[in-house]
Amino acid sequence: MRTNDAAGRVRAKRLPREVRERQILDAAVEVFSQRGYHAASMDEISEVADISKPMVYAYLGSKEDLFAACIRREATRLMEAIAAGVSEAGDRPDVQLWHGLRAFFGFVGEYRDSWQVLHRQASAQGGPFAQELLDMRRRAISLVAALLMNTSDSEAASLHTDAMAAALVGAGESLADWWLDHPEESAGAVAARLMNLVWMGFGNLVDGQMWQPPR
Amino acid sequence: MRTNDAAGRVRAKRLPREVRERQILDAAVEVFSQRGYHAASMDEISEVADISKPMVYAYLGSKEDLFAACIRREATRLMEAIAAGVSEAGDRPDVQLWHGLRAFFGFVGEYRDSWQVLHRQASAQGGPFAQELLDMRRRAISLVAALLMNTSDSEAASLHTDAMAAALVGAGESLADWWLDHPEESAGAVAARLMNLVWMGFGNLVDGQMWQPPR
Amino acid sequence: MRTNDAAGRVRAKRLPREVRERQILDAAVEVFSQRGYHAASMDEISEVADISKPMVYAYLGSKEDLFAACIRREATRLMEAIAAGVSEAGDRPDVQLWHGLRAFFGFVGEYRDSWQVLHRQASAQGGPFAQELLDMRRRAISLVAALLMNTSDSEAASLHTDAMAAALVGAGESLADWWLDHPEESAGAVAARLMNLVWMGFGNLVDGQMWQPPR
Amino acid sequence: MRTNDAAGRVRAKRLPREVRERQILDAAVEVFSQRGYHAASMDEISEVADISKPMVYAYLGSKEDLFAACIRREATRLMEAIAAGVSEAGDRPDVQLWHGLRAFFGFVGEYRDSWQVLHRQASAQGGPFAQELLDMRRRAISLVAALLMNTSDSEAASLHTDAMAAALVGAGESLADWWLDHPEESAGAVAARLMNLVWMGFGNLVDGQMWQPPR
DNA sequence: CATGAATGAGGATTCATTCAT
DNA sequence: TATGAATGAATCCTCATTCAT
Known part of the structure; x- marks a missing residue:
């Protein structure tokens, strides 16, 4: 199932957990590597992952947890x-x-x-x-x-x-x-x-x- | 001349600029090394240097400047x-x-x-x-x-x-x-x-x- | 839906962006006019707008931006x-x-x-x-x-x-x-x-x- | 009597009160007009007046006093x-x-x-x-x-x-x-x-x- | 499942003002 | 008189985190 978000981009919905987690980890690695742990913001990570912030927390926990997972x-x-x-x-x-x-x-x-x-x-x-x-x-x-x-x-x-x-x-x-x-x-x-x-x-x-x- | 501050510690006063700068740099190196650049707070650095925050800024500039000086x-x-x-x-x-x-x-x-x-x-x-x-x-x-x-x-x-x-x-x-x-x-x-x-x-x-x- | 906040005042929650923006601008005009640009604090503006400071920044940007918007x-x-x-x-x-x-x-x-x-x-x-x-x-x-x-x-x-x-x-x-x-x-x-x-x-x-x- | 200050400029010393006050007021008017009351800093005023800050306070009192005097x-x-x-x-x-x-x-x-x-x-x-x-x-x-x-x-x-x-x-x-x-x-x-x-x-x-x- | 809306808490920075020399 | 040295108190701004829908 797909929807167009406000900006007109297409964002896939209700993906299986595994896929979502990969998206998030990929984004997190990218952002952490570019900005450093502290300078990286959960906001940017969620944007790059093309997912909302609460989902990031739901899937991978706190920023520390996320970094450890990376x-x-x-x-x-x-x-x-x-x-x-x-x-x-x-x-x-x-x-x-x-x-x-x-x-x-x-x-x-x-x-x-x-x-x-x-x-x-x-x-x-x-x-x-x-x-x-x-x-x-x-x-x-x-x-x-x-x-x-x-x-x-x-x-x-x-x-x-x-x-x-x-x-x-x-x-x-x-x-x-x-x-x-x-x-x-x-x-x-x-x-x-x-x-x-x-x-x-x-x-x-x-x-x-x-x-x-x-x- | 020396005075006891509120916490009872002894704090030297009116030191020449040179001495203060060394104090500050020493403190900064210590704190930056323990906490990392971002997690280090100017507050902690000034405390370790046993000086007020405004002096840190007066002598060595912004956090970035201070780090660069270190x-x-x-x-x-x-x-x-x-x-x-x-x-x-x-x-x-x-x-x-x-x-x-x-x-x-x-x-x-x-x-x-x-x-x-x-x-x-x-x-x-x-x-x-x-x-x-x-x-x-x-x-x-x-x-x-x-x-x-x-x-x-x-x-x-x-x-x-x-x-x-x-x-x-x-x-x-x-x-x-x-x-x-x-x-x-x-x-x-x-x-x-x-x-x-x-x-x-x-x-x-x-x-x-x-x-x-x-x- | 409404809730009583700590101080006992009633604060409306989850309003749409448009409404919040108006609230903020109204508050900002009031405070800027009474205190002047510099003396006005974002804290006071957010209080008058009955909203938290981060929302002010999220919706209308920096103090300068806010003033310009006013x-x-x-x-x-x-x-x-x-x-x-x-x-x-x-x-x-x-x-x-x-x-x-x-x-x-x-x-x-x-x-x-x-x-x-x-x-x-x-x-x-x-x-x-x-x-x-x-x-x-x-x-x-x-x-x-x-x-x-x-x-x-x-x-x-x-x-x-x-x-x-x-x-x-x-x-x-x-x-x-x-x-x-x-x-x-x-x-x-x-x-x-x-x-x-x-x-x-x-x-x-x-x-x-x-x-x-x-x- | 005259002295060379650190920057090598010549700064006149022990001027009569009247002259000092004029210097300060001139500087204050200049700075207040350019920056506005709040954005003007006592630091800049004292620099423009070519005098130390404590003297500004000694002669014309607080920032408010100084502004009123202007x-x-x-x-x-x-x-x-x-x-x-x-x-x-x-x-x-x-x-x-x-x-x-x-x-x-x-x-x-x-x-x-x-x-x-x-x-x-x-x-x-x-x-x-x-x-x-x-x-x-x-x-x-x-x-x-x-x-x-x-x-x-x-x-x-x-x-x-x-x-x-x-x-x-x-x-x-x-x-x-x-x-x-x-x-x-x-x-x-x-x-x-x-x-x-x-x-x-x-x-x-x-x-x-x-x-x-x-x- | 998914998200827009919301905030508590904390950090960098500056400034008016005052000692101690 | 004159000043370099010093600070308490704000102020702007951001971020990790969580509701309510």
């Missing part, structure tokens, strides 16, 4: 994307890392807003959100990190993989920014740069040794 | 700390890098609030603040790039110094950020982690090779 | 009142002028607040408000000028119609303003004063000659 | 200007009126700010100011009006001269505005227009009769 959904998506990437890789740890990185950057590139909300906004707000985020992040990261731990019993295995993952992510983001200023490079080339840095280290790089993705 | 001051402090660290190092590039990283993490460890404001809060708010940050980042990247430039004449390294510097700075930021949520490690330990990652690479690490600071 | 509404009302007065008069130009003046002073007498806001407050604030007023004035002057145009073909009169119209409108405004502080006279009496001044001139008046409305 | 001074000035104008005229009432008008418009033209404060601002603020103004205005006006009353015992003498004065003033102001759009006219010509309107009236003007200033 984090949960996006974190899950990210996790699944990485899991899919890793699982299609072979056995060699460097190749697994390579696939994990590619999956991760693929996600970040494709869902900028999601990543914004997850990385910037959630950690900027203290308390429950940061916690929620930390939990999710650790699960996701351990997916990629686990492969390193399985690889050997050496010292490396006892590294705090969490910390390394954080460093990796930061390096990747920063490199992505740098990429914006050097568009002549291909995506693969940039990814390879990062792989080189983290796999070979400067120590080897200065000796002219480079890591190569498998053919 | 960012500028902390960014300057941080850059000076790093520059000092690097300059006291010897010639070997890895040692220079090591000192730079230690200075960086030392700063972050000592001034958690400063870093929290600089990195998390400033980047969560868009617009002019992000710009201030980008400037600082650019300076940091130049510093690192210059340092790496000296590393070797090898094609592989000198060719991509910029990209690697960007990646390293990003990794450092991100790791520092991660550290905020995992304060159990020492600054030196965290610095060593990053040093190992970028200097040795995972490739060596999984073979049990680690970088060691010179005795 | 001016527009009252200016329109006034111009319509005068036009109606003039149009019901016969052909003789003096009689038309007389009816126009009577309508004008009738309006001022009946809607003191409106005039107070229009003339005193709006002109005391500079900028955009004065502009709105100038528009209204220009319309009023044109109306009078057209009327005087019909008066005669004599060179002396038709040549300077514009100037005389401007002077007449100014005199009317000023006299109305004066009347606000001397409410003891009737609207007709004030109108007659002005009619005598502009139609007969002091020269005749000192000779005891007066203009009389037709029986 | 009104009093400017009203007195205006009164004296008109008195001087009238007293140099001869006996004929029309000539006296003519001189009075010329003196009045001379003052308004020369001291725009003073007139702004007196006419617009003082009457826009209710209460004590309006009263103060009315008193002053009535005294000043009666100067000009008295001549008409002395002229004859006719009906005209019992006119509310106050009301007529208000009309005159308004007509004059409006004509001055009109003049701005018709700069080809001389000052005398415009003054003569007004004299014609009020002395002859439209009734005579349409018959081609005009008033002429005496040679």
Whole structure:
């Protein structure tokens, strides 16, 4: 069933709960990522979602609840994307890392807003959100990190993989920014740069040794 | 001269402008870091600074101005700390890098609030603040790039110094950020982690090779 | 449906937008006229309108917007009142002028607040408000000028119609303003004063000659 | 004795009270006329007066006091200007009126700010100011009006001269505005227009009769 | 289910006014 | 006398949240 609203636009009515929730979450992620948690207004979110404010509250609760729901959904998506990437890789740890990185950057590139909300906004707000985020992040990261731990019993295995993952992510983001200023490079080339840095280290790089993705 | 205010606390009076400005900035950094930019209220800042709100406005302008002033001051402090660290190092590039990283993490460890404001809060708010940050980042990247430039004449390294510097700075930021949520490690330990990652690479690490600071 | 609020007063609820807007404008005109633009507080306006402040903002925007809306509404009302007065008069130009003046002073007498806001407050604030007023004035002057145009073909009169119209409108405004502080006279009496001044001139008046409305 | 202040400007010190008061009143009239009573800030007034705020309070009291002092001074000035104008005229009432008008418009033209404060601002603020103004205005006006009353015992003498004065003033102001759009006219010509309107009236003007200033 | 109407509460900002030197 | 430093008290405005239909 459909109706024309005051502005003449067509607004679908009585959609199933699932669809409505998706609409709202999509809108919320968009607005939260653009404005930040506090500056985002429930008014704007409901407008972008093309739904009335009371419905937003009915479906997803308070602003805090809504934000938490965004984090949960996006974190899950990210996790699944990485899991899919890793699982299609072979056995060699460097190749697994390579696939994990590619999956991760693929996600970040494709869902900028999601990543914004997850990385910037959630950690900027203290308390429950940061916690929620930390939990999710650790699960996701351990997916990629686990492969390193399985690889050997050496010292490396006892590294705090969490910390390394954080460093990796930061390096990747920063490199992505740098990429914006050097568009002549291909995506693969940039990814390879990062792989080189983290796999070979400067120590080897200065000796002219480079890591190569498998053919 | 001192007086007891209504609440019985002692409040210094008629301080020179310079002193008041420092008080205010200190309070602002503390509050912004704990609450985030939007959730921080000028009321709380003025209370923490133990001064009335109108003085905050008289000395440092609007909330935006105040936030920008915080960012500028902390960014300057941080850059000076790093520059000092690097300059006291010897010639070997890895040692220079090591000192730079230690200075960086030392700063972050000592001034958690400063870093929290600089990195998390400033980047969560868009617009002019992000710009201030980008400037600082650019300076940091130049510093690192210059340092790496000296590393070797090898094609592989000198060719991509910029990209690697960007990646390293990003990794450092991100790791520092991660550290905020995992304060159990020492600054030196965290610095060593990053040093190992970028200097040795995972490739060596999984073979049990680690970088060691010179005795 | 009606409810008693905390103070025990009866407050109508869920009125349509149109009605609320009128309530608000009425209250705003009253308060602006009594306190002046700056001294009037949005709090008082919303109280007088018997509505919460956020609704005032939702319906009519900022204080400036609200003031402008008041001016527009009252200016329109006034111009319509005068036009109606003039149009019901016969052909003789003096009689038309007389009816126009009577309508004008009738309006001022009946809607003191409106005039107070229009003339005193709006002109005391500079900028955009004065502009709105100038528009209204220009319309009023044109109306009078057209009327005087019909008066005669004599060179002396038709040549300077514009100037005389401007002077007449100014005199009317000023006299109305004066009347606000001397409410003891009737609207007709004030109108007659002005009619005598502009139609007969002091020269005749000192000779005891007066203009009389037709029986 | 003189000192250079922070900005390097020279500020005279320890001036006699009289001079300081004039400085302050000049500044206050300027600022009140430009901003309006409420929008004018004591800060700006003290800056324009090139004196510190506490001095303003020491010399002329509260903002209300200061405003009242402005009104009093400017009203007195205006009164004296008109008195001087009238007293140099001869006996004929029309000539006296003519001189009075010329003196009045001379003052308004020369001291725009003073007139702004007196006419617009003082009457826009209710209460004590309006009263103060009315008193002053009535005294000043009666100067000009008295001549008409002395002229004859006719009906005209019992006119509310106050009301007529208000009309005159308004007509004059409006004509001055009109003049701005018709700069080809001389000052005398415009003054003569007004004299014609009020002395002859439209009734005579349409018959081609005009008033002429005496040679 | 869906929404236009409504508000309590709180935050940024400014200003008249006064100390303490 | 003269002033930089300081503040209590408003004022405008916005937002998360909820009725009543």
